[in-house]
Amino acid sequence: MSNRINVMWFVPLPLVMLTEQVPGATVIKAARNPSSDAQFEALVAGEVDAVVTAMDNVIGWNRRPGPQDFRVVAQVERTTPLTLVGAPDRKSVADLRGANLLVDAVDNGFVIALRAMLHEAGVDEIGYRLTPAGGVTERYEALLAGRGDATLLGQPFATQAAEAGLIQIASVQQAYPAFPGQGIVMRMGHPARERVGEWLCELERARRQVQDPDSLRPTDEGVAVLIAHRRLLGLPGGEDTHSDIVDTSLLETFLRKNQ
Structure with missing residues (x-):
């Protein structure tokens, strides 16, 4: 059996x-993707x-036309540091009323956390515009070019944006400490299931080698935050369960063998 797999990610x-x-x-065989929609299309096509990707994407993808067997099979970041960065005249979340917000996708991914922050600041969904602008690199460049008023950025882009005179408005992690980082997502009916499982085992061995204290198992608390945000916003997925989003059976097979 071949030990090759194709993976798409925003950063290695x-x-x-x-x-x-x-x-x-x-x-x-890795490829950098320009957006989560590109990831979805590549998974559906078997490419x-x-x-x-952002773990929330599973919730949205499973509600699109087509296959609905997407699951998070491992969590590779406890959290993804995300800073809401905006133009100099946007100094608070409340100041984003009427803003054009640059996002990866409008209905899934990290944007859901952003929409929850806006909701809690009293800015309802008719009070701003969401404009798809691609992944973090593309959003950073679009914000610098003035094609939007604010966006969520990870490092090093958040720091670079501040150095360019933009404002760090808020932090997703400060607002939601349990907010989960990126996960590895696949279709559970994919023929490469076993090969992906072996890759997860290799990642787990590497994690133990460097004595990383964080398990590759998605945390219950993090998944609960994703569901709670959708419930708050009245979005599909607000009644999902952990098993609707996560399947750790491939990883658990390795863990049982190495107890």
């Missing part, structure tokens, strides 16, 4: 650099075996 995983040094390790 640090753990992958460790696994690539091991003889016989899974060979990753990739797995993607590294």
Whole structure:
């Protein structure tokens, strides 16, 4: 059986650099993707075996026409540091009333956390505009070019934006400490299931090698935050359960063998 898999991500995983040094390790054909919609389309078409993405995407993708067997099979970041960055005249979340917000997708992903922050600040959904602008690199460039008023940025883009004179308005992690980072997502009916499972095992070995205290298991608290945000906003997925979003059976097989 081939030990090659195709993966799409926004940025490479640090753990992958460790696994690539091991003889016989899974060979990753990786591609940087411009947006989560590109990830969805590639998974549906069978062009990739797995993607590294915002865990909330599973909730949205499972409600689109087509296959509905998307699951988070591992969590590779406890959290993804996200800063809401805006133009100099946007100094608070409440100041985003009437703003044009640059997002990856309008109905899934990190945008749901942003919409929850706006809701809690009293800015309802008719009080701003969401404009798809792609992944973090694309959103950063669009914000600098003045094509929007604010967006969520990770590092190093948030710091670079501040150095360029933009305002750091708020932090997703400060607002929601349990907010989960990116996960590995695949279709559970995909024929590469076993190969992805072996890759997860390699990532878990690498995690133990560097004594990373964070498990690859998605946290119950993080998944609960994703569901709670959708319930708050009255969006589909607000009644989902943990098993609707997560399937750790591939990872658990390895963990049982190595107890």
